[in-house]
Amino acid sequence: MDGSTLPIARLTLPEAAAERLRTLIIEGVLPPGAKLNERELCERLGVSRTPLREAFRMLAGDGLLVQLPNRGAQVVVLSRDDVRHAFELMAALEGLAGELAVQRVTDEDLAYLRGLQADMEAAHARHDLPTYYAINRTIHDRLNAIAANPILTHAFRTLNARLHALRFRSNLNVAKWNQAVAEHRDMIAALAARDGAALRDLLIRHLRAKQQTALEALEAD
Amino acid sequence: MDGSTLPIARLTLPEAAAERLRTLIIEGVLPPGAKLNERELCERLGVSRTPLREAFRMLAGDGLLVQLPNRGAQVVVLSRDDVRHAFELMAALEGLAGELAVQRVTDEDLAYLRGLQADMEAAHARHDLPTYYAINRTIHDRLNAIAANPILTHAFRTLNARLHALRFRSNLNVAKWNQAVAEHRDMIAALAARDGAALRDLLIRHLRAKQQTALEALEAD
C-alpha cells in the first residue's frame, strides 16, 4: 500500500445537506436575510431535521448562517463594515499566500500560471466574464496551493465563500477589468522574480480594488 | 432605546456543551487523539446525543475536532507542519491587527496598554508565569480590539484556541522570556509612534519566536 489514502467520498447526510445549502446561498436562491424554516427545508432536501440541524451548525461556523436561539437560522446579511473587514482580512491572507508561494514556487508552477494567464487574457479580450472569473479563481487557488499551507487555504476558502454570497461579480467595469488583468501580469512577474514583498504589495492592492467593486455593488442595492 | 442591544445570554444546550468540551480539550482533559464516545460523553455532560452532536459540528468547524464518517469524533492531533502552518497564519493575522491598530489607536488605548505592560513586567520580575501569560493574552486581545475588525478577531480567537490545545506554554525559558518582554516594549513604542510597518514586523518576529517555543515543546513529547 502506498502512502496516499484515497477515502471513498461517502458524504454523510449532514455534509451533503450543508453542501447543497452552501450552493443555494452562494447562488442567491437563499438570499441574505432569508429565514430557514427547518420543516420546509427538510422537505426540499429530502432529509430529516437532525442532519439538517447539523448542517446548520456547520454553515454557521463558516459564517454563512446566523442562528438565533429558539428563532431558527437565517442567511447572514453582510453590512458595509462586514465587507470591509472581510476584505481587509482577505488581503492579509492573499499577501501571506504570496510571500509563502515565492519561497516554494517551481519553474513548472510558473509555466502553468503563465498558461492560465494567457487563457485569462484571451477571455478578457473576447469579453467573456464568466470564463475570466473561473480562470481568475483558478489562479488564486493555484497560488494558495503553491503556498502549501492548508490552514491558510481553509481560511481563504471560507472567507471567499462568505464574500461570494454577495454576488458582486457582475459589477466589474471595463477600466477595472483592464487594470485587474494588468495586475495579474505583474503578480506573475513578481513571483518569477521571487520578490515576496512586491508580490505581497500587488496582492494587497489587487484586493483593495476588488473591495472597492464589492462596496459599490453593495451601495447599488 | 439606544443602539446597543443587550441580549440575555440564554445558552442553548449544544452551545453549552460545545463550550464545556472546548475547555476540556484546551485543559488537556481530552488530550489530542482522544476518541469521543457519544454515549459516554452524553452521560458526563448530562445531555442527549442530539445536542452533543451539534456541539461536535461546531468544534469541528473550529478545528478542535475531526469527525470521521461512521467512526465518530476525536480531538485533533496537530502535526509539526500543522503547528508551523498555524503560526504562519497567526503571524499574518497579528501583523494585520498591528497595522489596523496603528490607524485607530487613541492616547487612552496607549495609556491602558502601558499599564498592562507595567503589570506584565512586574509579573516577569517575580517569575510569575501564569500572571504573565494572562496579561500577555490581554494585551494581544486589546490590540485586536483596537484594530476593530470582528472578522479578524474571530479568526484570531479560533486559531488561538487550536494552538492553546497544544499546551506548550510552560516551555518558556528565561532567555526567551526576557526577549518577549523586551519585544512587547518595542511594540508599544511602535504603536505610540503610529508606525504600522514597524509594529507589523515586530509582531511577526514575536510570533516566530513563539512558534519556535511551540515546536520545541512538540519535539519534547
Added chain:
DNA sequence: GTCTTGAATTTTGTATACAATATGCCATAA
C-alpha cells in the same frame, strides 16, 4: 502460528415524538 471469516456487540447515523418557546391573531379595554 497467522490469516480469514462471520456472527455478536458496540457505535454512529437518521427519523420521529414530545417539550418548550415564539409567533400571530383576535377580543377587549383605554
Added chain:
DNA sequence: TTATGGCATATTGTATACAAAATTCAAGAC
C-alpha cells in the same frame, strides 16, 4: 384607533427509538 392580554398555531429544542455501519473476537482454514 391603539395597546394589551391571552389563546391557538407554528417552530424550534431535546430525547429517544430504530437503522446502518464498524469493531471485536472467537472459530476454523491454511
